[in-house]
Amino acid sequence: MPSLRGRDMISITDFTQEEIEYILDKTDEIRKLSIERSDLLKGKVMAILFFEPSTRTRISFETAMKRLGGETVDMSEPKRASIEKGENLTDTVRVIDNYVDVIVIRHPLEGSARLAAEIAENPVINGGSGAEEHPTQALLDLYTIRREKERINGLTIAFVGDLKYSRTVHSLSVALANYNVKLYFISPPILKMRREILEYVSNKVSVEEVNDLNDVVEEVDVLYVTRIQKERFSDISDYMKVKGSYKITLDHVKKMREDAIIMHPLPRVDEIDYAVDQTPQAKYFKQVYYGLLVRMSLLALILGAVE
Ligand code: NCD
DSSP states (O other), X not given: OOOOTTOOBSSGGGSOHHHHHHHHHHHHHHGGGGTSOOOTTTTOEEEEEESSOOSHHHHHHHHHHHHTTOEEEEOOOGGGGGOOOHHHHHHHHHHHTTXXXXXXXXXXXXXXXXXXXXXXXXXEEEEEETTTXXXXXXXXXXXXXXXXXXXXXXXXXXXXXXXXXXXXXXXXXXXXTTSSOEEEEEOOGGGOOOHHHHHHHXXXXXXXXXXXXXXXXXXXXXXXXXXXXXXXXXXXXXXXXXTTOOOBOHHHHHHSOTTOEEEOOSOOSSSBOGGGGGSTTBOHHHHHHHHHHHHHHHHHHHTTSOO
């Protein structure tokens, strides 16, 4: 396996399936280091450059770096999230690139992370680029499926919710298209999966767009739920039309296979009833933990501390 040192992660398609599997294998090894602090990344500094709100992704990257002995500088300026001039981003990245060894960026504009990677000499990791992609979330989602289901091939996976604007489902469905899986896309009509992604994945695996979760709930191995991405709607009246239009409840869980799992990238708004949290199928908080491990592994590989 060629070294991943110095690599950017902007799109999930930047990595081959073999490389993705390698990162996940390394995650299993690195799990031991998450218990105690390690000095694998001692002397390395990571910049967090977030132009959009974030709790999980930011803290997860920060903790991953610190648990491996590295340091972080947070250069997020949420108030500047409305700045939509590529020029400003260009200068910021050029400056920060001088201070650190790796940059994690989140920005509301599609193409922003790619632009940052072209400018920076150090590796850039995309922590979410508009509604487009969220590749490290896809990695941790794959890892969660692998850990909880012990395989990815042969599974039936249903995505439920805002498939138009959720960047996590875009990256994950593209990644899953490398496996032998069956995918269901379930959403309100105005929030259907982006056409270009639907086309890409349906050329590789079996995909079906379904109107009602109840039609397939008994069949699925993985139910991946997303929140409606209110902040991405250009017309708030469209949001009002779909607000609260779906919710996973205990009734759904009762119909599910006993060994099925429910995932969600979080934050949850109202799309999964809190009562579901107590069921064995609910894995969304475990998913958060796996995210820490996967980001530790990715940082260690990209920064060349692990080969
Ligand atoms: C997701 C995101 O930011 O795209 N959250 C996350 O990274 N865990 C999902 C979301 O905001 O709904």
